[in-house]
Amino acid sequence: MNYPVWEVPKLGGAWVIGIVSIFHVLIAWFAVGGGLYLPMAESKLYREKREDWLPVLMKHSRFFLVLTSIFGAVSGVGIWFSIGLVHPEATSTLIHNFVFGWAIEWVFFVVELAAAAVYYYTWNRIPRELHLKVGYLYAIASLLTLVIINGILSFMLTPGRAWLDVAGTGTEASRFWWAFFNPTYFPSLIMRILACLSLAGIYALITYSRSDEEALAKSRIHMVRWTAGWLAPMFLLMPLTLLWFLHQIPSENRGLLELGMNTIGSGAFTQVTRIAMLTIITTLTIAGVVYLFAYKWPRDLSLGHSIALLGLAVIATASTEYARETVRKPYVISAHMYSNGVRKRDVARINAEGYLSRSIWTPVTSNTVTLGHQVFRGQCMSCHTVGGYRAMTQLLQGRDRKAIGQLLATLHDPPKDSMYRKYMPPLVGKQDEIDALGDYLATISVKPAEAPLKLAPTPAAPTPAPVAPTAPTAAATPDKKVTLR
């Protein structure tokens, strides 16, 4: 705990990253796919002499410019802010390894932004060939930003043996290329490019479905059908790339996906399977709707359909990102750093020397509940909240102090096949710190209330339960004797 803890009540810090990232990804992927879509569509219109559609494409490029260069750029910075606050240790590790990677990405990003602005403002002002070249320059620059960031993101799931061998020695940056071109680099890159092309298609369908001028009907049908083709690579190649990706990740990570097939357990452990399932179903639905309304009957494509497609794409993207992040559990950087920022190689030392003694922000006190709260903030709060997302009040299920102690003992040294070991970082620290955490958790563990029930079939009792299948009295409080009938 070298950094102060950022406490986000109810929502939890992880969801702040999640929301900002999903918003950013939806725009950034469009920036990459749309970058290629615009000059290719423009070139097609020139070639096929469909210039009546050029104004629609210009309108699309304005929407593109505003969305990517304003919202994309702002949300990108938002990711930096949020990961720095929620996962300072992990962010520090990434910066120390990839600082030059990021520097290069920013160069490409500046080129991308400049090219996007030039592309939009020079429609009909410079020769067409030159305008197309600006468009392709944009496409290349934006693709290169993805090529870079993909190395860093995929590193977190599969850092690779070469990097792990030197992790913690201070010479990690010497394995930059091994870490960058890690085992999941190429399947991830291809999956992301496929998603980028699909999103470019979906956003274009939104612009096109808004154009309902009768004079443009013929071009509209043609362009809508052509745009449907942008989603085809996704559906043809995605299953193969997904299998390749799953093959490349360690078996214990794959095991997390299998966990949710045969049980819902307490819910939290199997979320990743359930969410991954959404990716599949929403992606297949996008395929179905695009086939029906963009390919088969392009005349019937309405704005409602396009918006629904975008909504499905949002769910697909959010689910995939969530699943990708969660499948890494219990790590934030696989086999190196746990999701609470504790390094794997430090576990034995912290258990011997203590957790709080290494935490420079811990207040000086002998109150065990306060100290336990500090352990909670440091080790639990990167994933849990007190009463919101993955709420401790709910997950403790009303355990008393003794039962909490037993749970913490399991978390400290989980049995080999325990779900806790697969999903959660081990609880680290000396026994007195674990006891302090137990004291704190006991203060927030609420026993589920029970309503004393008196089933009194006396005819004069007032509360009727009609046709309802679950029809007890409504305002049943624990301290109030309730008569149900």
Next chain:
Amino acid sequence: MSKTQDYIVERLGIGEVLAHARNKTVPKHEYSFWYYWGGISLFCFLVQLVSGILLLLYYRPGPEAYDSVRQITYETHFGWLIRSVHNWSASLFLASVFIHMFSVFFMKAYRSPREFGWFTGLGLLGIGMLFGFSGYLLPMDTLAYFATKVGLDIPSSIPIVGPPIANLIRGGLEVGEFTVQRFFTLHAVILPLLFLPLLGLHLWLVQKHGNAVPPGEETKPVAERKSIPFFPNFVAKDLAMWLITLNVIALLAALFPWQLGEMSDPLGSAPVGIHPEWYFMSQFQTLKVFGKLFPGYAGEALGMTLFTVGIALWALIPFYDIRGAASSRAKKATYFGIAVITFTIVMTVWGYLSV
């Protein structure tokens, strides 16, 4: 291919049906969106049918009911998914039927010659609610047990005939394995036997009379009215809606899978905060309010009377609103609809706030 088609069409004698489908059109206007809700309801029912059949493969009514649902939820591969889909699609089915019913009401699609479409639709809604009621007990966890126990106290409170009726439904003096067996028979045999032919009649009537146009559209000259072919255009749009609905069900099942409570214990306490499913909440709250205002039988009787009269008026509306869109009866019918929908929403929200 065409020869095979002709062979089949000729032997099945479905030439007329195909011709009907080819020539059928669906009106296109600003309220066309509401036409999809019947289809969405149908789709939700089909999802329930399929998921229900899959649950039948593992569910065992009687003394093993709870254990079999526990196996489905925690052991069978994707059993939790099928169960969650079944439960969520039940809620979505009733929600879409309610939306469908109110849209039919406000578009005045119950008027001649579509009265029987209205009656059969109401019948399907009623059976749908009974499906919900009977399905609720089947897991036999604490919540299901106490809810049913309490629910069945209602008929038993009717003097003289009440207790024998309640015992008949329960299969004894207490809710137990025989009750589950009976509810299961109702849920998986009797209700489907009633529902499916009624659904067939409802769908046939829709095909026979076509989609009704709202009063605003009726005043337009026929030449100005727009329509789209039923096949393939409207069917494709319907299919898209079905796909979206499937995704909503999947989303709900994945994010909020149905859990299973503790095994029911006749001697245990009822859990706090149990309340009816949302589709019974407005009735429940109304009866509760009447019960408080008029303690004893008076409140219960008043509440029940109000409901019976309300439902009767609602069902008989096609016989009242018969004099054209501009008539005062048509306006009164619309006001009645607004009153009913407001009352239902207010009572439901109130019910949830006072849980």
